Amino acid sequence: MDTVIKLTSQSQGRDRIFRATQYACALTVYLLRKNSEKRDLVDKLKSLEKNMSAGRKLFRLGNAVNSIEAAKRSVQLSDRVLCLCLTAANVNRALYFICDNLVWASSVGLLRNIDRDRWNLNASRCYFYSLTMNLIRDVYVILQLMLQRRKDARFKQKIEHHLNESSEAAEVIIPQLDAFVFVLLETLRSHPTVALDTVKNICDLFIPLDKLGIYKSNAGVVGFCGFISSLIGIATLAQPSLRIKP
Amino acid sequence: RTLAITPRACRRQCPSLKRDTGRKQKLVVNRKHKRGFPLACHSWDELRVLKSVEPLSGSRNGFGMDAWVRFNAQSQSKDKLFRAAQYACMLLGYTLHKSKAASDLLKTLSDLEKHLSLTRKFLRLGNSVEALEAAKRAIHLSDGVLRLCLTISHLNKAMYFACDNVVWAGKTGIFSKVDQQKWSQRSFRYYLFALLVSLTRDIYEICLLMDNEARNQSAKASVSVNSSHDPPADCLSSLATSSRPPLMWSWLLRNFRQVVTVLQNNPPLLLDLLKNSCDIFIPLDRLGIYPTGPGFVGACGVASSVLAILAVTHPWLKLKP
Numbered sequence: 001m002d003t004v005i006k007l008t009s010q011s012q013g014r015d016r017i018f019r020a021t022q023y024a025c026a027l028t029v030y031l032l033r034k035n036s037e038k039r040d041l042v043d044k045l046k047s048l049e050k051n052m053s054a055g056r057k058l059f060r061l062g063n064a065v066n067s068i069e070a071a072k073r074s075v076q077l078s079d080r081v082l083c084l085c086l087t088a089a090n091v092n093r094a095l096y097f098i099c100d101n102l103v104w105a106s107s108v109g110l111l112r113n114i115d116r117d118r119w120n121l122n123a124s125r126c127y128f129y130s131l132t133m134n135l136i137r138d139v140y141v142i143l144q145l146m147l148q149r150r151k152d153a154r155f156k157q158k159i160e161h162h163l164n165e166s167s168e169a170a171e172v173i174i175p176q177l178d179a180f181v182f183v184l185l186e187t188l189r190s191h192p193t194v195a196l197d198t199v200k201n202i203c204d205l206f207i208p209l210d211k212l213g214i215y216k217s218n219a220g221v222v223g224f225c226g227f228i229s230s231l232i233g234i235a236t237l238a239q240p241s242l243r244i245k246p
Numbered sequence: 247r248t249l250a251i252t253p254r255a256c257r258r259q260c261p262s263l264k265r266d267t268g269r270k271q272k273l274v275v276n277r278k279h280k281r282g283f284p285l286a287c288h289s290w291d292e293l294r295v296l297k298s299v300e301p302l303s304g305s306r307n308g309f310g311m312d313a314w315v316r317f318n319a320q321s322q323s324k325d326k327l328f329r330a331a332q333y334a335c336m337l338l339g340y341t342l343h344k345s346k347a348a349s350d351l352l353k354t355l356s357d358l359e360k361h362l363s364l365t366r367k368f369l370r371l372g373n374s375v376e377a378l379e380a381a382k383r384a385i386h387l388s389d390g391v392l393r394l395c396l397t398i399s400h401l402n403k404a405m406y407f408a409c410d411n412v413v414w415a416g417k418t419g420i421f422s423k424v425d426q427q428k429w430s431q432r433s434f435r436y437y438l439f440a441l442l443v444s445l446t447r448d449i450y451e452i453c454l455l456m457d458n459e460a461r462n463q464s465a466k467a468s469v470s471v472n473s474s475h476d477p478p479a480d481c482l483s484s485l486a487t488s489s490r491p492p493l494m495w496s497w498l499l500r501n502f503r504q505v506v507t508v509l510q511n512n513p514p515l516l517l518d519l520l521k522n523s524c525d526i527f528i529p530l531d532r533l534g535i536y537p538t539g540p541g542f543v544g545a546c547g548v549a550s551s552v553l554a555i556l557a558v559t560h561p562w563l564k565l566k567p
Binding site for chain 2: 005011058109
């Protein structure tokens, strides 16, 4: 109960819970779309999803400032690649929030002359760039960790042991690939923060890919991926040790 | 700004800085940032020294953004900001209606107000649980009256939030069979009762403080010969003996100056009293008990939201418990 209260008192926690519910509704609507008996429930879920989406847009009104502050902090990082990736990601995220706020203002009626669809697309584009930069950062961190691991003598023994024991199996076709995959899995297992962040970013990526038309999946996939990424977000907020740093 | 200088170094640099001789130290730098060094500043030289020292972190604007990030992190503070916006729309709509402004502007304001109201209901979806937890914590207070008042107030707020959630579900079409009017009235009734109990708690705190003041004064005057006279009016005993409201009001008026002094010395109590007094007009209007009109309700709503935001940005202004 304490964790729930702590989560709901933070605006990020509340937003992620609502996001999880929104995408769960989207997923359920997709799964029940062929079921004619549950049409009432489907309509209610659609209405709930729409209201949640609109409510979350209002709730996001001041978040551009948060992203700019994060960008300022990431400029001061020592590692150049990390600095570049994170700053670009945060700047794009700030632009995404600004576009999103303009779309909200237009939907409420405060700004009448703007083209809502165009700004929606702009917002999706900025979000897509931000997620891409975050993914590049994840890949960079994983590669660094893998290189570190390979240099570790004990770990070399482990690889040798793994390759030798599975050489009887027919699956080992390319030993280097097998070693690579083994090192990758070991790295991800020992660094859950990076693994969670990577999974979250990959799941999140499907949403703008669908909206921009680059890779059109269906509403069910989008709902499922959004739900998984929201759950991971809630977990990292509830357990700060699971959060990737910086 | 965070200063990169200790008080000793500052005094060394500026010879006119006097040693602190036990006078109250005042914070020269902005009170809001965490590492302000308290210094007794007596001249423009000292101020120049302080201003010339390079700040450790953040630019001049950095403080503003940092404060917003901290403010934004709490969902309650954002809710209060939206509440201020909602009642400002109501107030603006009323004043523009009076001055016969363009109808599409009025429509925009009215739509914005409805949107803010509905979205705030949505954002309040988890607050019943928080209010119940606060009630659980309030049960452990030592003072009996405070314990009673706070527990009842939090329980009523929990019921208000629960009814509010039902109204939201009805408005968005999730539960289509909800009688929105009935549940809305119910929620306002709980809200009114919670505010009344909070006001009672404020009055009780005022009485306690006045009691303390009176005791202090009588302790100071205890050496005088005339100490055999009746002791200064004891707030609680007179409240107990005089059960009729007119007697209590005349007593309060008599001791008005004392009340003002007590409130001046206790800004959190004053803030809470003003906030609850402004808030109470909203359910009174909605329930039809004392209809005042959208202009007055909007003004009261804006005032109480601004006071609530002040209590968030300045935590020392929050009434504890």
